[in-house]
Amino acid sequence: MARKSLIQREKKRQKLEQKYHFIRLSARKEIRSARKDISKSREEKQEIHGKIESIPRNSAPIRLHRRCFLTGRSRANYRDFGLSGHILREMVLASLLPGAKRSSW
Template sequence: MARKSLIQREIKRQKLEKKYKFLRDSLKKSIKKAFLLDEKWKIRKNLQSLPRDSVPIRRHRRCIITGRPKANYRDFALSRHFFREMAHGCLLPGVTKASW
């Protein structure tokens, strides 16, 4: 199991990302529309003044059961350990073992 503080940090990042998504997107669009370089710099400065954790790239995919940050399958949101257990228990529809 992952530490509770790390899981809470990811939840906080998700909330911040949702909160600033519209503002971040509008600033990016205005950078593309701006013609003068000075305008682009001002808009870029406003974009950089947003919280760091509101950037979507800082989020980390975690297992929904254990919170493990590494070796996750995107389609199932599970770590490799629980994916294997659930696949062997026939709890994941459409998943078959590749070799016997």
């Protein structure tokens, strides 16, 4: 079982990512248009970059981790099931997941 503080921190990051998602997208669009537009001055480009830097780091989607649905474990997590490896194996051995084949490794 993962520590409760880590799970809560991950939930906080998810909320921040949703909150700043559209602000981040609009700033990215501005940066792309500024790169294409030669007439923009260097100060205007720095101002646009300042907008992105003012957004909290924890709101970046790259900082999010997938976690096991049952235990909260962040490692060995399978996207298809949303479970960590050892929980997935236990459920397959107990025949709780239809269509999954058992293996004995």
